Amino acid sequence: MAKDMTRIIGRTLGRKVNLERVNVTVGPLSGISPESLRFCFTEIARMEGFGEPELVITTTEARMVCLECGHEYSASDFYQCCPVCGSISRRILSGRELTVDSVEIEDSAE
Amino acid sequence: MYDNDADRRIDISEPVMSRNDRFAAENRKFLTDRNIYTLNLISSPGAGKTTVLEVMARFFGPGMAVIEGDVQTRRDAERIERAGCRAWQIETGGACHLDAQAVGNALEHMEMEDGTVRLLAIENVGNLICPSGYFLGEDMRIGLLSIPEGDDKVLKYPSLFSTVDVLLINKMDLVPHLDFDVDRVVEECRSLNPDVTVFTVSARTGEGMEEFCGFVESNIS
Numbered sequence: 001m002a003k004d005m006t007r008i009i010g011r012t013l014g015r016k017v018n019l020e021r022v023n024v025t026v027g028p029l030s031g032i033s034p035e036s037l038r039f040c041f042t043e044i045a046r047m048e049g050f051g052e053p054e055l056v057i058t059t060t061e062a063r064m065v066c067l068e069c070g071h072e073y074s075a076s077d078f079y080q081c082c083p084v085c086g087s088i089s090r091r092i093l094s095g096r097e098l099t100v101d102s103v104e105i106e107d108s109a110e
Numbered sequence: 111m112y113d114n115d116a117d118r119r120i121d122i123s124e125p126v127m128s129r130n131d132r133f134a135a136e137n138r139k140f141l142t143d144r145n146i147y148t149l150n151l152i153s154s155p156g157a158g159k160t161t162v163l164e165v166m167a168r169f170f171g172p173g174m175a176v177i178e179g180d181v182q183t184r185r186d187a188e189r190i191e192r193a194g195c196r197a198w199q200i201e202t203g204g205a206c207h208l209d210a211q212a213v214g215n216a217l218e219h220m221e222m223e224d225g226t227v228r229l230l231a232i233e234n235v236g237n238l239i240c241p242s243g244y245f246l247g248e249d250m251r252i253g254l255l256s257i258p259e260g261d262d263k264v265l266k267y268p269s270l271f272s273t274v275d276v277l278l279i280n281k282m283d284l285v286p287h288l289d290f291d292v293d294r295v296v297e298e299c300r301s302l303n304p305d306v307t308v309f310t311v312s313a314r315t316g317e318g319m320e321e322f323c324g325f326v327e328s329n330i331s
């Protein structure tokens with residue numbers, strides 16, 4: 001996954017350059033632990049020639065719709081019940097995403 | 111200074127899985143064009159994926175083909191071949207999951223153009239975490255859980271069990287020897303995933319396997 005991230009960055013930039021910061025958004029249902037992503041990404045970014053960027057992770061909320069009462073609600077994990085009727089039976093609308101939002105190039109690199 | 115900051119910031123806004131998803135869509139097209147129904151089997155190491163596939167190979171015969179994903183060795187592919195199906199081994203060389211591109215490469219080499227293959231089963235690398243985000247182009251995603259692993263795994267690995275079409279509980283022959291609450295597992299899986307279909311089987315004794323194979327067969331057009 002970290003490798004896919006450096007591939008996306010490399011293709012967008014069209015070159016290898018030291019990065020200061022990489023901003024990503026992670027959904028709470030993506031199964032990605034921020035610590036292990038940061039660990040893997042830091043390692044791979046250095047190996048792939050992008051320096052030692054800080055990985056800034058924004059966690060979003062997931063959206064669910066309750067199958068009992070139809071209420072749509074936000075959740076920060078898989079285990080949250082419907083706040084209206086308490087049912088755990090629901091469909092997941094979003095929350096699995098991992099997006100590379102933007103990168104910031106190191107000052108001295110220019 | 112602020113101008114500079116803006117200059118140095120480059121917008122990307124790209125989902126990391128989009129590349130894999132594109133390859134998965136290509137695989138899906140390749141397979142549906144040839145009328146092949148595809149399964150993706152995911153479990154922890156040793157839960158019984160290959161043993162289940164050996165039973166399926168005897169049920170479906172040469173109408174089934176198998177892709178084996180392993181970090182190393184062709185051992186599982188050889189087991190499938192002995193059970194009567196063609197098998198293609200993908201050695202991931204360290205990667206803990208299959209991705210859609212690797213499966214696409216295998217599809218090009220498998221010579222499935224003669225129309226005999228109607229069912230393709232892909233055995234993913236034994237792992238409950240990494241395979242869950244990587245769709246391969248499958249029609250049916252099967253999460254396999256075995257009795258010795260314990261009955262708390264579904265909620266511990268929700269990113270997998272919330273995406274499976276089928277929950278296959280294997281090694282049912284061991285239930286008398288172990289504390290495993292089958293009803294609890296089924297209920298927890300339904301809470302993550304209201305549409306899941308559940309089968310309880312023993313690949314060793316064959317218990318439940320006919321029902322499961324029949325269900326797969328009923329999905330093949």
Ligand SMILES: Nc1nc2c(ncn2[C@@H]2O[C@H](COP(=O)(O)OP(=O)(O)OP(=O)(O)O)[C@@H](O)[C@H]2O)c(=O)[nH]1
Nearest residue numbers: 154155156157158159160161236280281312313314
């Ligand atoms: N008691 C019992 N043992 C089983 C059953 N199914 C598989 N096994 C045993 O479990 C062990 C692992 O089975 P495999 O089929 O190799 O498991 P796998 O999931 O393919 O393993 P990896 O490919 O290494 O991830 C073997 O010793 C099997 O004989 C079952 O239904 N009951």
Ligand SMILES: [Mg+2]
Nearest residue numbers: 159160186233
């Ligand atoms: Mg195996």
Ligand SMILES: [Zn+2]
Nearest residue numbers: 066069082085
């Ligand atoms: Zn509700």
